[in-house]
Amino acid sequence: MTTPSTPTATDRIPTPKSPPPDILRCAYMELVVTDLAVSRDFYVDVLGLVVTEEDENTVYLRSFEEFIHHNLVLRQGEVAAVAAFSYRVRSPQELDVAVAFYEELGCRVERRTEGFTTGIGDSVRVQDPLGFPYEFFFDARHVERLAWRYDLQGPGALVRLDHFNQVTPDVPKAVAFMEDLGFRVTEDIQDQAGTTYAAWMRRKPTVHDTAMTGGDGPRMHHVAFATHEKHNILAICDKLGALRRSDHIERGPGRHGVSNAFYLYLRDPDGHRVEIYTQDYYTGDPDNPVVTWDVHDNQRRDWWGNPVVPSWYTDASLVLDLDGNPQPVLERTDASEMAQTIGADGFSYTREGEAETELPAWKQGEYKLGHQL
Numbered sequence: 292m293t294t295p296s297t298p299t300a301t302d303r304i305p306t307p308k309s310p311p312p313d314i315l316r317c318a319y320m321e322l323v324v325t326d327l328a329v330s331r332d333f334y335v336d337v338l339g340l341v342v343t344e345e346d347e348n349t350v351y352l353r354s355f356e357e358f359i360h361h362n363l364v365l366r367q368g369e370v371a372a373v374a375a376f377s378y379r380v381r382s383p384q385e386l387d388v389a390v391a392f393y394e395e396l397g398c399r400v401e402r403r404t405e406g407f408t409t410g411i412g413d414s415v416r417v418q419d420p421l422g423f424p425y426e427f428f429f430d431a432r433h434v435e436r437l438a439w440r441y442d443l444q445g446p447g448a449l450v451r452l453d454h455f456n457q458v459t460p461d462v463p464k465a466v467a468f469m470e471d472l473g474f475r476v477t478e479d480i481q482d483q484a485g486t487t488y489a490a491w492m493r494r495k496p497t498v499h500d501t502a503m504t505g506g507d508g509p510r511m512h513h514v515a516f517a518t519h520e521k522h523n524i525l526a527i528c529d530k531l532g533a534l535r536r537s538d539h540i541e542r543g544p545g546r547h548g549v550s551n552a553f554y555l556y557l558r559d560p561d562g563h564r565v566e567i568y569t570q571d572y573y574t575g576d577p578d579n580p581v582v583t584w585d586v587h588d589n590q591r592r593d594w595w596g597n598p599v600v601p602s603w604y605t606d607a608s609l610v611l612d613l614d615g616n617p618q619p620v621l622e623r624t625d626a627s628e629m630a631q632t633i634g635a636d637g638f639s640y641t642r643e644g645e646a647e648t649e650l651p652a653w654k655q656g657e658y659k660l661g662h663q664l
């Protein structure tokens with residue numbers, strides 16, 4: 292067994308006296324891509340997202356149930372990265388609240404009444420204390436909600452933006468800050484020594500609007516779109532196979548332990564990770580119980596016990612500061628989840644209390660790095 296490193300003395304971000312803005316939901320991501328035509332082909336022609344508007348440098352995309360202008364902005368640029376994780380707030384007044392909250396923390400705050408992207412009005416962008424570019428807005432142009440347009444929806448239709456996933460070196464520090472921002476933990480992964488490897492946090496009453504994943508950061512792990520049902524995800528796999536583009540598939544399809552959702556992870560032409568996700572659960576009651584998973588539980592990341600590929604643990608996208616420069620990446624000092632579960636001296640179980648040697652002989656070692664052909 293690996294001895295987990297002593298949890299770092301988390302240098303907690305102070306709780307502002309100003310209240311946090313009332314956040315409704317994750318709303319859109321602005322993604323910098325290095326070849327707009329190639330990325331447009333992937334997101335529009337392969338995944339079927341709807342083009343709301345486009346020009347020579349930018350494509351504004353939405354999912355079939357969305358009524359605001361976009362859920363994803365693809366912007367041509369030099370370095371593939373995330374320019375904004377954008378959240379919708381409850382009213383225009385909440386932007387003043389956001390400004391006060393982040394200014395008290397000493398963060399860089401920028402407000403544009405005309406918005407940072409087409410179709411979105413008055414907006415606040417901040418470089419948050421964790422190093423992520425966050426945006427808040429209420430005012431947005433409404434567009435046709437295509438939920439009933441089955442004539443336009445393919446078998447793998449993406450119907451909602453579901454969540455973001457952020458990589459950060461100190462998960463407890465990030466979770467405490469996000470709780471100050473009004474988010475609540477739905478599930479997390481820990482070990483018995485008290486190291487936290489990841490946490491899923493929500494505003495809307497689903498499992499999450501964003502997750503904090505332990506690793507070198509700040510980086511973006513993935514952006515996730517929801518389908519109606521599991522078969523829609525299988526249809527996306529079939530389509531990628533038929534196009535001889537199965538190399539976009541990084542992991543899955545499968546059933547998550549955490550979140551109970553059905554999933555598929557894809558990598559876009561720049562390597563940005565996109566999750567296709569469906570059928571998690573309702574979390575809207577105030578006493579919704581927190582679920583904690585053991586990092587050694589083989590079923591936490593995949594309910595069927597399929598091992599996680601190493602790239603899923605190590606790769607993530609850079610994030611930009613408000614000037615458009617990539618944020619420096621800080622190394623995680625706490626134990627890594629990959630080392631705990633697939634490292635040379637890691638261990639894991641399918642049935643708690645059983646040693647790995649009690650697994651069938653052909654299954655032993657499956658979670659060790661380098662075991663897979």
Ligand SMILES: [Fe+2]
Nearest residue numbers: 454456515566
């Ligand atoms: Fe996810």
